[in-house]
Amino acid sequence: NAGVIQTPRHKVTGKGQEATLWCEPISGHSAVFWYRQTIVQGLEFLTYFRNQAPIDDSGMPKERFSAQMPNQSHSTLKIQSTQPQDSAVYLCASSLARVGNTLYFGEGSRLIVV
Amino acid sequence: QQQVRQSPQSLTVWEGETAILNCSYEDSTFDYFPWYRLFPGESPALLIAIRPVSNKKEDGRFTIFFNKREKKLSLHITDSQPGDSATYFCAADNYAQGLTFGLGTRVSVFP
Numbered sequence A: 001n002a003g004v005i006q007t008p009r010h011k012v013t014g015k016g017q018e019a020t021l022w023c024e025p026i027s028g029h030s031a032v033f034w035y036r037q038t039i040v041q042g043l044e045f046l047t048y049f050r051n052q053a054p055i056d057d058s059g060m061p062k063e064r065f066s067a068q069m070p071n072q073s074h075s076t077l078k079i080q081s082t083q084p085q086d087s088a089v090y091l092c093a094s095s096l097a098r099v100g101n102t103l104y105f106g107e108g109s110r111l112i113v114v
Numbered sequence B: 001q002q003q004v005r006q007s008p009q010s011l012t013v014w015e016g017e018t019a020i021l022n023c024s025y026e027d028s029t030f031d032y033f034p035w036y037r038l039f040p041g042e043s044p045a046l047l048i049a050i051r052p053v054s055n056k057k058e059d060g061r062f063t064i065f066f067n068k069r070e071k072k073l074s075l076h077i078t079d080s081q082p083g084d085s086a087t088y089f090c091a092a093d094n095y096a097q098g099l100t101f102g103l104g105t106r107v108s109v110f111p
Helices: none
Strands: A006-007 A012-013 A019-024 A033-036 A042-050 A053-056 A065-069 A074-079 A088-095 A110-111 B004-009 B010-014 B019-025 B033-038 B044-050 B056-060 B062-067 B072-077 B086-094 B098-099 B107-110
Touching: A006 A088, A006 B062, A012 A019, A019 A088, A019 A110, A019 B033, A019 B056, A033 A074, A033 B098, A042 A074, A042 B056, A042 B086, A053 A065, A088 B019, B004 B086, B010 B019, B019 B098, B019 B107, B033 B062, B044 B056, B044 B062
Parallel strands: A012 A110, B010 B107
Antiparallel strands: A006 A019, A019 A074, A033 A042, A033 A088, A042 A053, A065 A074, A088 A110, B004 B019, B019 B072, B033 B044, B033 B086, B056 B062, B062 B072, B086 B098, B086 B107
16 A cells, blocks of 8 residues: 655745645545644645545635545645745645545645745 | 644643543534544544444543533643654534534643
């Protein structure tokens, strides 16, 4: 079991450019979460898929952020027109879709917007 | 509005002391409360968890105390060690929302 795989591990992008982050959840896990980690905000919820369907995207900045899960083996987080304040570690996590199941995090994608 | 609140934001204790981390929540439908630990440079990982049917959960030096009526819980780290230095996240879970995390408490243990 390879765990949750996130790519790229590091990405530097210029202000105004687009950034796409990929996540491969653990096989068999039907719940996939995206979080943003910063020193100021801690672990900030972005969005949540269950069985590939978007369940809750209340944490997503509406205008420039989007997330998809086209199949059960990967999810993407896309940030358009990146801004310096988007700089953070973006964490993907997966679990079995039942309350009480452990959330397994990937190693994160560190995005730096210059 | 933060649904899961943690305090203090940071905490410093000496080796051997007990560190107490507090957490409170708003939504009474939350029915599972895990604590995740984050070491610098690593990903968060599950440390210990409790369900509301219990008011205490112990695992080695880590103990959760839970007060359902007041919607509060706390994590006690007894005999703190320098290796316990990390950020600790309280989380609350229900089927509808999935896991909601607090902002974390950064614990520093000095020898």
